[in-house]
Amino acid sequence: MKKDEYDVIVIGSGGAGMIAAITSRKLGFKVLLLEKLPTLGSKLKATGGGKCNLTNTLSNDDFMNSFGRNGKFMIKAISMLDKNDLRDFFSSIGVQTDTKDGFRIFPVTHNSSTIINALEKELHRLEVDVLCDVKVEKILVDGIKTTGVDTSKGEFISSNIIVATGGLGFPMLGANGDGYSFAKELGHKVTDLYPAMLPLITKETWVGDCTADTIAKAIVRIDLKKAKKLKAIGDLIFTSKGLRGPVILDFSREITPLLEKYDEVPLLINMVKGKNEDEVFQHLKKQSSLNPDYNIVELVSTLLPASVSKSLCLEVGADINKKFKEQDGQVRNNLVKIIVNTPLTVIDSVGFKKAMITRGGVSLKEINPETMQSKIIDGLYFCGEVMDLDGPCGGYNLQWSFSSGNLAGHLYK
Template sequence: MTYQVTVIGGGPSGLMAAIAAAEQGVDTLLIDKGKKLGTKLAISGGGRCNVTNRLPEEEVIKHIPGNGKFLYSPFSVFNNYDIIDFFEGLGVALKEEDHGRMFPVSNKAKDVVQALLNRLDELNVEVRKSTPVEAIHYGENGHQIILKNKEKISTKAVILAVGGKAVPHTGSTGDGYAWAKKAGHTITELFPTEVPLISKDPLIKEKTLQGLSLRDVDVSVLNQKGKRIVTHRMDMLFTHFGLSGPAILRCSQYVVKEFMKGHRPVTIEIDALPDKNESELYEYLQELVKDQSKKAFRNVIKGIVPERLLDYLLSQTNVNHEDKAANISNQTLQALVQLLKHFEVSIHDSQPIEKAFVTGGGVSIKEIVPNTMQSKMMNGLYFCGEILDIHGYTGGYNITSAMVTGRVAGMHAAWESMG
């Protein structure tokens, strides 16, 4: 049997692509090597599924530092607001949380996955699970997909929605890159993004601050000259191997890019009190010392940052717990201000791409038609989702990119296959 559109990969982009193709009325097949569809959706947003983000289009694209501008074209066809309407149309009520993140009101990712599966059923999309693909043979007027069990499937159009290399237990193990190359595509260098960072600093090795989280701090990545490359204000966490938490994940791709230039280690700078500048903080500490000179200095400034961090910083400035505020020199105060505002951790490595949330790099977007997601190298070949060289921060941005590119690829593959 010949299908008009065959989608390989049943993640967010593949499910959207199959639905969009079938809505145009063409025979659609969805193949996935896993036992279940939508596994990455099911674990996203901590199992609640961060479906998309409600921020204005401009802002969403800003939060996709890896080639987000490419998405202006697909967004003109189907954007983040259309995703919200789409799910509400399927009966999944959504609610907005901090930073524009949209979740199902039920807080259950499986409701989102189920709504998509029900829609595939309604549209009579043929779904084959536990069906690994061995190879794709490209032809002039159609393509042949060879399954691992040697069965051959003929199709007018193929949509590759197989994901990248991050979170491999969901099935994204990088299979699609070879198929893209075979069609003449360039794969840009792959690297982990949204990934925890590893440090060999004594502070980390001795587990001094392990398990401590800092709220709403400024985390910056410094270049070789000590200039800031990027700063994110969010929460972060000290771990047994290094640093993690939202601010660190956001900064991680900039660290990894420095590694790719041969710069190692890379310095992460933490500003624990971003709302006060150095002179304000210095004056504030001086006031405290003057007003409570008879008390122990540690008790005077207690609560300014979490206790474990405070004790570590005091040990770094040679202040004992008993030292009276009156005996603290201005020089010591200056040193403490310096540490509170410029706490540095050397990053020696990142966790591997398999531990990352998102893959950086992929099929070069220069070789894709932006408003159709069609390959410029091969007729009847389309790409969507994380296999593309597009990556965003966590917060609903990658899923938005996947669903938008999936929707556009599915519509256009269907139209082309009817042509």
Template sequence: MTYDLIVVGSGAAGLAGAIKAGRDGKKVLLLEKLSQIATKLKATGGGRCNLSNTLDNTSFMQSFGKNGRFMTTALNKMDHNDLMNFFKSIDLETHIPDGFRIFPVTHSSTTVINALTNELKKLDVEILCEQRVEEIITKNSKITSIKTQNNIYNTKNILLATGGMGYPKMGATGDGFPIVESLGHKVTKLYPAMMPLSTKETWQGNCRADTISKVTIKVNIPNNNKLKKLTAKGDLIFTSTGLRGPVILDFAREITPFLDKYKEVPILVNLTHGMNEDQIIKAIKEKSTKEPSKNIVEILSSLVPTSLAKELCKICSIDISKNYKNIQGEAKNKLIKLLAWTPFTISGHDGFNKAMITRGGISLKEINPNTMESKIIKGLYFAGEIIDIDGPCGGYNLQWSFSSGFLAGELLVNL
């Protein structure tokens, strides 16, 4: 049997491509190396499955940095409204509980996978699990077949959606990269992204019970204006070994490449909702005037969590039983500066084992953005994380996977 399309990988991109091609009447085979499909999708968003968000396409692409423009055609074909309508067409209702992030109403990735699986069955898409692809076979730069560990399947079109290297226990081990390199494609350097970061400092381990909201982070490498422009905003969580939370998950994609070069990356963190030194001084004085009997920790607790207030005072060698007016000027100044910008030193991470996504992938220069087809091998398509595009947390990467998968699957109708 010769298939119209063989999809490799059953993440969001692969499932989207298989469904689109199936809807267009194509004979589709879906190959998955694990014993079941959509393993990583099941864990997305802590199992809640944040499918997308409500940003307009221009703002959405800007969130991905310079590579974001590559997504123009894919997003025009399927933006977040189209994605919601697609899920509605397969009997999965979605909603936007916070006005920004799009979830299934069940807040369960299992219901998403079930709906997608049912649609594959309706379309007679053939699914074969425990099939590890070993080689894509070509002739005269055209696809002829694909070889797994125990079979060869004939086709003229392959959609490679094998993902990156994040969460290897869920199948993301970068299998697609050596295959495409053997066909002449370039793969950019790969870095783990969307992950916690380790710090040289350990004092924050005493503040683990608190989430700090509306934090601003910036890189603090002297004489490097390019890096100093790197900033991020969001919620921060302290850990015994470093930092995590949405703002760190987003910022990690910028930091991990520079850890290779600098080994350590100093950062500054504003923990007071963006207040500058003057605003912090004003707030402390007003609070101290209204409640003069309160000690410095009680006063600071109106700005930051109590556990954090205690640690910052300890760093400044301030007696926490004293009130603000009785603290020496030098210690006061140090405390104010620390509240405005708290220094940390990023010293490492846990690699791809804890990374939710991969930064890097197949070079965009070698892919047609209007079709997702390789410019080197006719009939070879790419979608999702295997491509050199990665975005922040908040539904960005799943939307990209679905959009690119649908675009790759749609082109087949024209072949």
């Protein structure tokens, strides 16, 4: 075998790419890992706010169901490397993990550098050839079979190419969609791409007065006829321009496609743990009796943070210096309604520049779930975020990257 000839070439050094390279090398293949940035694992470094949420404690079935209708595509990959296998793998390369909240699993250091350093050390131990600062320009094919790659440092020969280039999120960390371009050039369909797992911007400006507060277990619904069944529950955080927090990061994957279609996406948010209008009214009435000196803001603050209470009172035209019973009847009714279903209008997102994941990607219909190999080009494999499969916050997407990378690295034909 010539110096520039390999059994497998892996493009991209995120979680999927590094584990694909490690898996292939352990099976005895000669492996080249190519990364266009100067260092490995740049986007992995930002995962989970830098803490690297590797996976979670869900059963395999529940884990896959969290990805929706495409979850079944993961059966083979997850069966070969599930949460327990992943923890065992990291333990074998010197990384211990823990789950302080009983759900999310992190390295005990809660530092993504621990993961990157361990993977890099394992690549070196296995003598995987790693080249950074090398941009792949084109995947070379002969008919319907891969033959190598053309790069900024010349051609490298291989009959097996694994594309692990990630999505479009965080372009400052190297994301530019080159994997999608490779796929399209080789005849693959790439579905529409949207930023996901990111903050949202609202038309309403009062949210900017509530940035110090977190709403636990908020229920967020989309107020559009075709999306009435969609909802999410979780912690909500107000920002100077809109919304974020776990519930928004999860739900944004449903909202960004609608933004493109409608320009504005109306939301209804229940910030009182699912209480209905009658329950809220009775609560306010009771608290008013118990605290007769409370003004309307102080009264609503028995349900919500003070800043949010004041904003909602002002939204319905309440006199914030008066008591609940001193308000106009319609004002009281409107206040109860806005507490139970707070309307907010999403007009934009922060876009791919701060999107943790990409919704959409290389069509799963053209990838064999048993091997991760292309159904169009022999020797072409995909893994990780470049495919049309994404999940919620909480270690789902990184587990999928590792599992799919491991399966692709086996080079099943």
